[in-house]
Amino acid sequence: MSELVVKQVTKSFANKKVLDDVSFTIKEGEFVSLLGPSGSGKSTLFHLIGGLYRPDTGTFYLDGERINGKRGAISYTPQSPSLFPWRTIIDNVVLGAEIFAKPDVDQARAMLKKAGLADYEDAYPHHLSGGMRQRVAFVRSLLSPQSFICLDEPFSALDEFTRLEMQKWLLSIWEENRKSVLFVTHNIEEAIYLSDRIIILSNNPATVKREIQVPFERPRQEALLLTDEFLQWKRDIYQELRVF
Template sequence: MGATLLEIGALNKTFETGKGPVRALHDVNLDIAEGEFVTVIGPSGCGKSTLLRIVAGLDTGYSGMVRLAGKEIAGPGIDKGFIFQEHRLFPWLTVEKNIASDLSLRDKEVRRKVDELIELVKLKGFEKAYPRELSGGMSQRVAIARALLRKPKILLLDEPFGALDAFTRAHMQEALLDIWRTNKTTMIFVTHDIDEAVFLGNRVVILKPRPGEISAIVPIGLPYPRKKATPSFQELRLKVLSRFEQAEDETFTDGAGI
């Protein structure tokens, strides 16, 4: 791994609701290296998505320090890519035009980059297809390619495979790892699936129930490609599950969940 890319220090976030203030994140401290693949798990409502949105520059009003490549994150920018659970493609645009988004395919450099990304996400032959003609997994590949077009320093993925069936989900996990190894983009991947977290990540970050606070960080020392049926994988899975269950027991309530 490279030098530290993302620095999060003493991060706290509180939302104002009709029932009063709700703490979403509490004293989160995390450094992520350039080229690292970090997965984040935790109970529902523990602030996983809030953490991603703060790193993306989409949520403000927090206290603490969040720096990307040494600079405070002040808002959204092309240095940060974001993948949602829904692909959010434009239904009236083809695959290649969705990837290009607001850029023109008539520009030779844009055309070249789009063609390279279509190859990378294995959608050659579907350039002229519309979202309605694609499967869920294919649509998410388009979304990933679109996010990578401007070569972001970090890619943030908020349960991108949560709505997919088990077979497609497993296939997309393999595809994402291929993209990560080829593109070397730093990734933070939020999931509820412990198997997915262990299968993908260099490290698994486990959050406590709200307000989200890091309960444990488990290094995953398994080489890629990983096989979920191997004893070494299952041993690490059980370790992460045990730490996850410990984190779930660390309950805290101060109002509605976020």
Template sequence: MRVAGLNHSFKDLEVLKNIDISVEQGEFVSIIGPSGSGKSTLFHLIGGLLTPTSGTIEINGADAVGRRGLIGYMPQAPALMPWRTIEANVILAREIAGKKDRKIAREWLAKVGLDGFARSYPHQLSGGMQQRVAFLRALISDQELLCLDEPFSALDAMTRADMHRWLLDIWEANRRSVLFVTHNIEEALLLSDTVYVFSHRPATVLEKITVPFGRPRRAEVVDDPEFVKLRRRLTDLLTGVPS
């Protein structure tokens, strides 16, 4: 996926300014920035829900401006249908695409520790379990690019740490292309290959940072001196402290 020279405004409110980002095949890319800097708007543009004021969006080398159905999407809240079982929630995107095979849902639920919950309903699951279901719904869609919009922001610290380990294991086994939005600097560095830092609105790319740590990546990397140095660098960028 490539975004080049992207600009977007809502009437007189300029939200995005000359945004250039890319996600290579199998790459995990994060975007961090202040609240209200247009990160979610960028997802709406990539997903075809909005048309940019100017600029280009390409997915798999083809023009994706205004085209829907080209990405897998996971919002901040799980957004599960309360009247559908967990199995039925997982296959929702495939069902909309005309594919009703539930076997893949059962297989994946077992892989992520939710075996036995296929016939349960969302209210019967914890917050972390619901997030796993929402992620699986995006993962088993046919789209190569997964856009994850602050999926762990509502979770408590312990559940969030568990979800980081879980997501790293699942992603490293499948290597889908991921564009991940977060406010959490440590989360971005722990999960990502590349991190883009956005400015305040109108958002511009302040810096593109290549994360130097290898894969598979484990939680202990947060104690690495280079990790600490990068975390400080990103904090300074977001708070406007001169380097």
């Protein structure tokens, strides 16, 4: 388990401020979604957490350790699955673990089975559908030794029904592992359905506009999406995002 603290982070590119005094905390085992308009700096924040960029000011702490500019501290799943086409599915999912130590292939096979991919471990990425490749990417994140996962709009390219199936699958797998997750999405419904808490960013330069504690108990069922309370939360957040 891991706790991430983002403290007073600012970042500019070409003299344009993208993030302005952003602060929040992701607790151990918490699933938090980051919601905001396009171009509000959500992906930039992920790149900073992952050590690809350094903040102009401010600090990132993971379990109390300062990780500014440190790569490899978190597991990161980008918008596209980013699987190596020359590696089999089993070889792709053990890649993160392989970098740090000898991977547990039996554990990897068990995770692929839970993901419904047991028959594809010796296949190559081009043999799989988009949803299946996303499952492989998430299994790879779970098998990586880092206990904090950043997911950057992993379902954005999927159709509505495949997306819902992936959301349900993600929750079922995450419930068993409970790694800390920061999830970027533009989809309000997705953020409510998946998350313990939602952090809403303002437009550029991004600041934390509001934090919402999602009131629904876990495990969550698909029927929740059509309840009056869920739809009211969706309307409230929609109005919040419209006012910038």
